[in-house]
Amino acid sequence: MTEEEIQERWEENRQAVQDAKTRVLTNFRVYALVREQVSGRARRRDPRYPVLNAEERTLIDQHREAWEDAKTELAEAQERFKAGVVEE
Amino acid sequence: MSYVDPDTVHNPATGTVAPAAWGDVIRDDLEFLIDPPACSVFDNTGQSVADNTLATLNANSENFDNDAMHSTVTNNSRITVQTAGRYEFTSRVQFGTSGTGRRTITYRLNGTTSTTVASAAAVSGAAQTVPSFFKIVMGVGDYIEVQVFQTSGGSLTVTLVEFTGLFITR
Numbered sequence: 001m002t003e004e005e006i007q008e009r010w011e012e013n014r015q016a017v018q019d020a021k022t023r024v025l026t027n028f029r030v031y032a033l034v035r036e037q038v039s040g041r042a043r044r045r046d047p048r049y050p051v052l053n054a055e056e057r058t059l060i061d062q063h064r065e066a067w068e069d070a071k072t073e074l075a076e077a078q079e080r081f082k083a084g085v086v087e088e
Numbered sequence: 089m090s091y092v093d094p095d096t097v098h099n100p101a102t103g104t105v106a107p108a109a110w111g112d113v114i115r116d117d118l119e120f121l122i123d124p125p126a127c128s129v130f131d132n133t134g135q136s137v138a139d140n141t142l143a144t145l146n147a148n149s150e151n152f153d154n155d156a157m158h159s160t161v162t163n164n165s166r167i168t169v170q171t172a173g174r175y176e177f178t179s180r181v182q183f184g185t186s187g188t189g190r191r192t193i194t195y196r197l198n199g200t201t202s203t204t205v206a207s208a209a210a211v212s213g214a215a216q217t218v219p220s221f222f223k224i225v226m227g228v229g230d231y232i233e234v235q236v237f238q239t240s241g242g243s244l245t246v247t248l249v250e251f252t253g254l255f256i257t258r
Contacts, residue, residue, distance in 0.1 A: 010162055017156055017170055018228055021090060028092070032109030039107060082153070084161025 001087055009085040017081050020074035027070040031063040090171060091120050091258065124255040125155035125171045129164075134182075134247035137236055139189075144196070145181065145234045145248040157253060167253040168231040174256045177222045179205075179234050180249040187212025189239030193220045196233045210240060217249060223256070 001009075038060055042050040052060070094113045129147035137143040144165045150158060155170045169175065183191050193206040206220035224232075234251050238244055 006162060014168060014170075014229060021170070025090060025092065028109075028112070029096070032107070032112070035109050036107045078156035081156045082159045082161075084159040084163075086161060 001085070006085045013077070013081045013085070016077045017074070020070065020077040023070040024067070024074050027063070027067040031060075031067045034063045035060055091117050123154060125157065125169070125173075126252070126254050127153040127155065127157035127167050128250060128252040129153070129158050129160075129167065129248075130250050131248040134184075134245045136243045137238060137246045138243050139241055140237075140239055142194070142235050142237050143246070145236060145246065145251070147248055147251055151250070151252075155255075163231075165233045166231040167233075167251065169226040169228060169253070171255060171258075172227050173225070173258040175224060175226045176254050176256055177224070177232050177252065178220065178254075179251040180217055180219050181234065181236055182215050182217045182247045182249050183210075183236075183238060183240075184244040184246065185213065185215050186210055186238075186240040186242070186244060188241050190237075191216060191218050192237040193218055194235045194237070195220070195222050196235050197224070198230055199233075202235065210238075 038052060038056045039050065042052050042056065092113045094110055094117070096113075128151035130149050130151065131145065131147050132149050135143070135146060147158065147164050148160050150160060157167050157170055158164070167177070177195060179193065179195075181191075181193055187210050189210050191208050191210060192204060194202045194204045196202045203222065205222045206218050208216070208218050210216065222232075226232075232253065234248060236246050238246070
């Protein structure tokens with residue numbers, strides 16, 4: 001690999017870390033919003049016993065998983081950055 | 089996770105019950121406060137630096153790095169900032185024994201802008217360690233490298249004993 005290619009790949013890896021951080025933040029905000037909306041719906045449905053139904057629990061779980069997946073991807077992006085750029 | 093304003097998750101004015109996500113934000117923000125970006129690297133071999141020549145020091149080892157700011161493989165002279173903010177950079181550089189000339193440390197930002205952070209007269213009889221300190225506002229992707237300049241009249245073995253970047257405030 002030429003020095004230029006190495007630096008290009010280095011910069012890509014660095015940017016990938018930033019992109020992953022943004023996804024973690026975005027996915028968290030969506031997860032938080034979904035939780036608040038779903039909880040609010042349950043409270044309006046029955047203020048004394050605001051229990052979530054199965055569909056609502058699944059929706060929250062899905063968004064939580066998306067947040068967790070984004071955190072895993074961030075950790076992987078950080079590892080790739082630290083591993084540097086080597087000849088394949 | 090980077091700092092998130094708790095108000096963006098729940099504003100107490102709109103309701104009396106803080107949602108669970110608000111607790112997540114508080115927890116993550118506190119975790120950021122107790123473990124802000126920090127990176128400390130060093131070189132365990134030393135490198136030969138010619139007389140009267142500006143040289144960039146390598147760091148082939150790490151003490152700690154909690155924000156993917158350094159690689160020991162590629163561009164290992166750099167501490168690269170991943171979280172924007174105000175940073176303090178410090179270093180200790182050891183010069184081989186020589187009582188002639190001066191020992192100068194500069195920090196180079198993004199491969200272009202150099203700032204002299206320490207300069208000392210040579211000390212004879214033993215290896216000489218020169219410390220330095222530097223505070224600077226860093227954006228995402230900005231990086232700092234340690235450079236040295238020595239005028240002993242010959243080559244010296246120079247070792248980056250420690251090079252640390254610590255997040256101060258955003």
